[in-house]
Amino acid sequence: MAMGIRQSETVAPGKDVPHVLITTIPSDSHTWNLMYMRLLVAEHGAAVDCLGCCVPYTHTADEVVAQKPDLVIVSTVNGHGSQQGGELMHIARARLGSSTPPFVIGGQIAVETARYRLAAEALIRAGYERVFYGESAIPAFNRFMRNFVASHANKPRVLTG
Numbered sequence: 001m002a003m004g005i006r007q008s009e010t011v012a013p014g015k016d017v018p019h020v021l022i023t024t025i026p027s028d029s030h031t032w033n034l035m036y037m038r039l040l041v042a043e044h045g046a047a048v049d050c051l052g053c054c055v056p057y058t059h060t061a062d063e064v065v066a067q068k069p070d071l072v073i074v075s076t077v078n079g080h081g082s083q084q085g086g087e088l089m090h091i092a093r094a095r096l097g098s099s100t101p102p103f104v105i106g107g108q109i110a111v112e113t114a115r116y117r118l119a120a121e122a123l124i125r126a127g128y129e130r131v132f133y134g135e136s137a138i139p140a141f142n143r144f145m146r147n148f149v150a151s152h153a154n155k156p157r158v159l160t161g
């Protein structure tokens with residue numbers, strides 16, 4: 001069971017509002033990164049749910065099945081992101097198959113900044129759409145979110161009833 005903060009933003013998931021799920025890896029007990037990311041994503045106009053810290057892989061996968069988010073963000077700062085981020089993706093894909101939504105990951109993804117680039121390459125190979133780290137992480141993420149929210153709003157929709 002994941003511990004610590006578990007919060008949803010007040011914006012309800014709606015037709016034109018993308019739903020974003022924030023999670024982390026099982027070993028990571030840091031929470032301010034999660035709070036920061038939750039507020040940042042909400043500023044972009046998305047509905048956000050954050051699963052809190054120390055989230056077991058299977059819990060993230062279960063929540064993706066239940067919530068069907070448009071985007072999953074893995075935030076991690078304890079240095080184990082390169083390894084456990086890969087394991088999380090492996091388990092999510094095994095569970096969700098072709099219905100796996102896009103996953104992005106960011107923060108302090110390895111134990112030394114010198115290893116960040118190699119860690120990022122491994123995470124991309126594991127299946128992450130984007131990896132955000134270092135000084136450019138937040139500006140790059142903001143650009144990514146602006147495009148993501150805009151493309152969600154422009155998505156063709158099937159009208160029913």
Ligand code: B12
Pocket residue numbers: 027028029030031032033036037073074075076077078079080104105106107108109110111112132133137138141
């Ligand atoms: C506060 C803190 C703690 C607190 C956490 C309290 C809490 N409720 O969160 C306590 C004391 C509990 C703690 C414990 C530990 N910590 Co600590 N902690 C910190 C500290 C000092 C600040 C982290 C913080 O809150 N920053 C504020 C937030 C807002 O910033 P942030 O976390 O860096 O996130 C930013 C970016 O990383 C980025 N980001 C994060 N996620 C994402 C995701 C995306 C998509 C994007 C775009 C960006 C992004 O955006 C954020 C804003 O810029 C850092 C050192 C530091 N200065 O970073 C160490 C640090 C993270 N801790 C560290 C460690 C090792 C530990 C412990 C293992 C220590 C120990 N031996 O017991 C434990 C256990 C951790 C665990 N199991 O996960 C290391 C991690 C090593 C690494 N990355 O290589 C750090 C870096 C300290 C260090 N220099 O060694 N810690």
